Amino acid sequence: MFTYESSYLDMWVDTDINLMYSEWLRLPSKKEYEAGVRESEELLISNPVHFWIMDSTKLAAMPLDDQKEKLRYMAHVMAKSELRKIARIVPKDNVIISFFEETLHEAILINNSRLEIDRFTTYKAAADWIGKISC
Numbered sequence: 022m023f024t025y026e027s028s029y030l031d032m033w034v035d036t037d038i039n040l041m042y043s044e045w046l047r048l049p050s051k052k053e054y055e056a057g058v059r060e061s062e063e064l065l066i067s068n069p070v071h072f073w074i075m076d077s078t079k080l081a082a083m084p085l086d087d088q089k090e091k092l093r094y095m096a097h098v099m100a101k102s103e104l105r106k107i108a109r110i111v112p113k114d115n116v117i118i119s120f121f122e123e124t125l126h127e128a129i130l131i132n133n134s135r136l137e138i139d140r141f142t143t144y145k146a147a148a149d150w151i152g153k154i155s156c
Contacts, residue, residue: 023068030057034064039071039103040151045079051087054080058091062098071103072151074144076110085120092121100128100136107138108147 025032030053032043043061065073080088099107107125122138129136141147 023064025060025064027053027057027060029053030060032061032064034068034070036068039069041065041068041070041073042076043073044076048079048082054083054087055091058095062095065098065102065104069103071105072108073099073104073106074108074110074147074151076144078110078112081112089120093124096121096125096128097132099125100132100134104136106151107136108150109138109140110142110144110147111140112142 022036023034029047029049030043030045032041034041041064045057049057064070109121122140125136125138128134139150141150
């Protein structure tokens, strides 16, 4: 088990089931957001991650302009990785969620990836979709 903990982001990777989990604990500053994205990338590429449950609920209030560049970058990192499924826990539909999904779908096409993505409002629903976790 690999973990990363900060005042704004918790992440772990369970290599037994190839699962990564990340949760933004509060709305980060732009600098914290960029650091969290770097840590996410590091965990993703240095471990055999096939499934990622990503709780981005707190990021919904962050301005899109503060996230755009990193979202585009991470979309390509994800599409090139070993990921098979991304389950995003998000509040309701907003411009940031839509932008990320559109950007990721473009990266999936460019990289000929079979990565699936869906959104949920609870951890249990996300875990059920992943199909690897007992809640």
